Each structure stands twice: as structure tokens, then as C-alpha cells.
Amino acid sequence: AQTVTQSQPEMSVQEAETVTLSCTYDTSESDYYLFWYKQPPSRQMILVIRQEAYKQQNATENRFSVNFQKAAKSFSLKISDSQLGDAAMYFCAYRVTGAGSYQLTFGKGTKLSVIP
């Protein structure tokens, strides 16, 4: 069974600074997707960034980037120039590719606070 582990229940960062949220996963599959979702206090969860396992290049979306280490099964999220609006719960998630693979497996989340 696949598992996703987020070892940091809470993190804080100073506004304008950089923070890295960690995520590790366990799988025997070779082809899969990894995601970071953000859930602000208003609770609507949104996709921040995704990475296909077959791609060696790390995904980036503006101030958000990932460090994907396939051999180590590690998928960390880096937020640069942190803003107050980045304060939220962040969930790492995994999904194997292919038919019959409907399930997103989530970690327990990391609560990020941004200090003005």
C-alpha cells in the first residue's frame, strides 16, 4: 500500500523568506504523480503544483517549486518570497498512473504560518 508522510505538522516562516515543506512516500510503482495541495483557512483546497515521476526536471509554478528525488522517494515543496496569503495547510498527495488508479493518497498535512 502506498503511504505519504509529512513529518512537519507545523512550520512557520517570516514574510518574504523561503520555506521548505517535506514529504516522503512509499511505493513500489515506477510511474506515478505527486501533488501539493493548499487548504487555506476558508477550507477550499486547491492544487499548487504537480510532478510526473517520469520527468527528471523539477516542477515550478511561480514562487512554488519542488525538489523531487525519485530514488529517495522524497518530494519537498519550496515556497520563495513567502506572502501572508501562503498561510494554510499544505497536503502532499500521490496517485499511481494508469486505469483503475483513482485514489489520491494524502499525507496528514503541514500547517504553515507566515509571520509579518
Add this chain to the structure above:
Amino acid sequence: ETGVTQTPRHLVMGMTNKKSLKCEQHLGHNAMYWYKQSAKKPLELMFVYNFKEQTENNSVPSRFSPECPNSSHLFLHLHTLQPEDSALYLCASSQSVLANEQFFGPGTRLTVL
């Protein structure tokens, strides 16, 4: 309205009550999902519907009964719940069950007394 909407946003019910949660997506998607989010636990997938057909039931107790009358609407009927069922219930949709991105609603905060 755009995106995925859920009603009600908050619900308090007794263990003998019967209530329903509603989800509607305005994205033209074909797959819809119910998740349970409890404190300090990962999101738990409950049900998956693809083109109105249930494709996954993750061993959910029968006191939770889903209904998907069409690809845009998803209901979760609740009866004789337990206090441990108190949680945030999230609905999501995606273009198909194989799509890379799921779009989530704001959730219904359920409290069972």
C-alpha cells in the same frame, strides 16, 4: 456559481437524525468524489463516481449512502451517525477518474451530537 459548491457549510445533527449533504460542480466534469477530513488524519477517500456510476467504495459504513443523479450533482445521505463521524466532508470533481487534478469544494463541517 463557479467551481465546486457544497451545501450546507455547517451541519449539526443528532445520532437519530437523517440529513443529506449536497455537492454541485459547474466544471463539466465526469468524475466526482466524497472525502472525509478528520483532525490530524490524512484525507480519506469515501466514494468515487464516474459518469454517474459508483466505481469505488472504500469500505464506508452503510450509514453513509451516496447518490449521483447526474454528472453535476452528488449527494451524501446520512442516517444514524456516530459522534466519531464528526468531520469535514469534502466533495471533489475531475474531468475523468484518470485526470491529474481534482477540484475541491469548500466542505461541510459536520458535528454529530
